[in-house]
Amino acid sequence: xxxxxxxxxxxxxxxxxxxxxxxxxxxxxxxxxxxxxxxxxxxxxxxxxxxxxxxxxxxxxxxxxxxxxxxxxxxxxxxxxxxxxxxxxxxxxxxxxxxxxxxxxxxxxxxxxxxxxxxxxxxxxxxxxxxxxxxxxxxxxxxxxxxxxxxxxxxxxxxxxxxxxxxxxxxxxxxxxxxxxxxxxxxxxxxxxxxxxxxxxxxxxxxxxxxxxxxxxxxxxxxxxxxxxxxxxxxxxxxxxxxxxxxxxxxxxxxxxxxxxxxxxxxxxxxxxxxxxxxxxxxxxxx
Amino acid sequence: xxxxxxxxxxxxxxxxxxxxxxxxxxxxxxxxxxxxxxxxxxxxxxxxxxxxxxxxxxxxxxxxxxxxxxxxxxxxxxxxxxxxxxxxxxxxxxxxxxxxxxxxxxxxxxxxxxxxxxxxxxxxxxxxxxxxxxxxxxxxxxxxxxxxxxxxxxxxxxxxxxxxxxxxxxxxxxxxxxxxxxxxxxxxxxxxxxxxxxxxxxxxxxxxxxxxxxxxxxxxxxxxxxxxxxxxxxxxxxxxxxxxxxxxxxxxxxxxxxxxxxxxxxxxxxxxxxxxxxxxxxxxxxxxxxxxxxxx
Numbered sequence: 201x202x203x204x205x206x207x208x209x210x211x212x213x214x215x216x217x218x219x220x221x222x223x224x225x226x227x228x229x230x231x232x233x234x235x236x237x238x239x240x241x242x243x244x245x246x247x248x249x250x251x252x253x254x255x256x257x258x259x260x261x262x263x264x265x266x267x268x269x270x271x272x273x274x275x276x277x278x279x280x281x282x283x284x285x286x287x288x289x290x291x292x293x294x295x296x297x298x299x300x301x302x303x304x305x306x307x308x309x310x311x312x313x314x315x316x317x318x319x320x321x322x323x324x325x326x327x328x329x330x331x332x333x334x335x336x337x338x339x340x341x342x343x344x345x346x347x348x349x350x351x352x353x354x355x356x357x358x359x360x361x362x363x364x365x366x367x368x369x370x371x372x373x374x375x376x377x378x379x380x381x382x383x384x385x386x387x388x389x390x391x392x393x394x395x396x397x398x399x400x401x402x403x404x405x406x407x408x409x410x411x412x413x414x415x416x417x418x419x420x421x422x423x424x425x426x427x428x429x430x431x432x433x434x435x436x437x438x439x440x441x442x443x444x445x446x447x448x449x450x451x452x453x454x455x456x457x458x459x460x461x462x463x464x465x466x467x468x469x470x471x472x473x474x475x476x477x478x479x480x481x482x483x484x485x486x487x
Numbered sequence: 488x489x490x491x492x493x494x495x496x497x498x499x500x501x502x503x504x505x506x507x508x509x510x511x512x513x514x515x516x517x518x519x520x521x522x523x524x525x526x527x528x529x530x531x532x533x534x535x536x537x538x539x540x541x542x543x544x545x546x547x548x549x550x551x552x553x554x555x556x557x558x559x560x561x562x563x564x565x566x567x568x569x570x571x572x573x574x575x576x577x578x579x580x581x582x583x584x585x586x587x588x589x590x591x592x593x594x595x596x597x598x599x600x601x602x603x604x605x606x607x608x609x610x611x612x613x614x615x616x617x618x619x620x621x622x623x624x625x626x627x628x629x630x631x632x633x634x635x636x637x638x639x640x641x642x643x644x645x646x647x648x649x650x651x652x653x654x655x656x657x658x659x660x661x662x663x664x665x666x667x668x669x670x671x672x673x674x675x676x677x678x679x680x681x682x683x684x685x686x687x688x689x690x691x692x693x694x695x696x697x698x699x700x701x702x703x704x705x706x707x708x709x710x711x712x713x714x715x716x717x718x719x720x721x722x723x724x725x726x727x728x729x730x731x732x733x734x735x736x737x738x739x740x741x742x743x744x745x746x747x748x749x750x751x752x753x754x755x756x757x758x759x760x761x762x763x764x765x766x767x768x769x770x771x772x773x774x775x776x777x778x779x780x781x782x783x
Contacts, residue, residue, distance in 0.1 A: 414710075418591060461600075472572060472593055480579070
């Protein structure tokens with residue numbers, strides 16, 4: 201039972217990650233490989249603040265949102281001067297820079313040793329240290345993100361996003377500021393990605409840089425692509441599928457080490473297969 | 488601080504930049520003619536090293552036989568990806584972005600296959616004893632490093648000669664600059680692309696083997712090596728082979744200076760900071776060729 205709750209918590213964290221990337225990569229057409237970096241920034245911000253300054257959860261969450269928002273604002277203003285495959289390489293670079301900051305800034309992050317002993321979340325003296333209450337908190341944030349993204353993407357802002365991902369120059373000719381819209385979207389996506397980071401740090405109570413690598417970014421991107429790019433419900437199912445896959449492989453008797461690799465092989469194959477489906481571009485299929 | 492010229496640092500910089508040059512060239516061979524940012528190339532680089540390990544250490548063949556066989560096998564994988572994945576996708580009219588994600592998926596598959604087959608720990612194909620390198624004006628350089636420098640430079644010159652003087656090399660250049668026009672002139676672009684995949688994969692696997700001779704191998708080694716190559720290519724200017732030399736030199740110099748003055752652990756970050764700075768202020772690289780990817 202405990203283990204099932206653990207899986208459900210992980211799935212809900214990945215749903216937030218995937219949906220926030222779906223806004224950036226699916227709706228606005230900016231395929232980003234830096235998402236795990238912002239996830240990590242959320243985790244590290246809350247870890248450092250609650251370890252050194254004993255700040256409560258809501259305060260660290262707000263500061264984490266602010267920091268990842270500020271950082272993504274700067275970073276996207278630079279990266280968005282490029283498009284398509286150059287943009288992906290650029291975000292890959294950002295991911296590597298964030299990772300090497302986490303891994304090498306010893307005085308702040310303790311590098312590869314990680315940060316142990318992060319306290320669990322408590323509200324008004326009520327501690328959420330059992331898994332069920334934590335799952336409820338996660339579900340609250342999942343529904344909040346879902347609601348927010350659903351409204352954002354069906355609003356007029358969402359329409360501009362769809363327009364610019366389909367034809368950037370045409371959207372510009374209608375008097376929309378494409379560059380600014382893209383920066384705003386990227387920043388919202390990165391801010392949302394820091395929420396699961398904050399939750400993850402408090403849940404696991406120990407973080408190290410290996411949870412926030414390029415592979416993690418590729419994994420989040422695969423969830424979004426398998427979920428259907430612009431499909432928020434699709435991200436939910438894809439996250440559940442990809443996280444339960446290794447459990448299923450273990451269930452049929454594969455050893456742990458191979459199951460992990462096999463999961464990646466399977467999602468790699470699905471990724472390639474999806475590209476055949478999307479070969480005309482993501483936009484055409486989404487219509 | 489006075490910039491003190493240190494022979495050892497100079498040798499290290501040259502050694503690294505020559506290696507990066509080889510990676511950048513093997514990648515650009517594929518990129519210019521197909522416009523595919525083939526991340527799968529990283530797996531081909533790694534496979535070159537692991538096939539050598541398999542043939543020489545596990546099947547106990549002599550190393551002089553293992554290396555050519557490994558190059559052939561890894562090249563076959565590279566050509567296989569073109570025939571099995573990229574070509575069908577191209578026929579479906581896939582954009583470069585779709586190709587990039589497909590290559591990323593394929594890289595994940597191949598890298599995990601390597602992990603399952605050979606394990607995640609470091610493997611070595613060195614059977615000889617590690618010894619002190621040759622002294623050279625007060626600095627040290629190992630035999631392997633001299634071999635790597637010689638092989639890489641020879642391959643670079645051979646590539647340039649091939650591209651400029653052979654029929655296939657000229658066709659590759661034609662397809663690189665305008666595929667449609669090349670087709671009109673009766674060039675079979677599928678065949679040309681297959682050749683550039685073959686040459687690029689062979690160069691990549693050779694580079695992978697050379698690195699593994701110097702610093703052993705892990706299943707993920709190809710990714711970073713390839714990305715250094717890509718950074719060198721972008722800052723050198725895509726499409727210019729002499730720009731590559733400048734890009735590789737600049738990248739290696741900056742990385743070594745940062746290692747010398749700050750700490751070697753920041754070398755990865757420095758590479759990407761340089762890339763981003765270039766994309767900001769000089770998006771076309773040294774050579775300044777027109778590139779539609781960076782605009783606004």
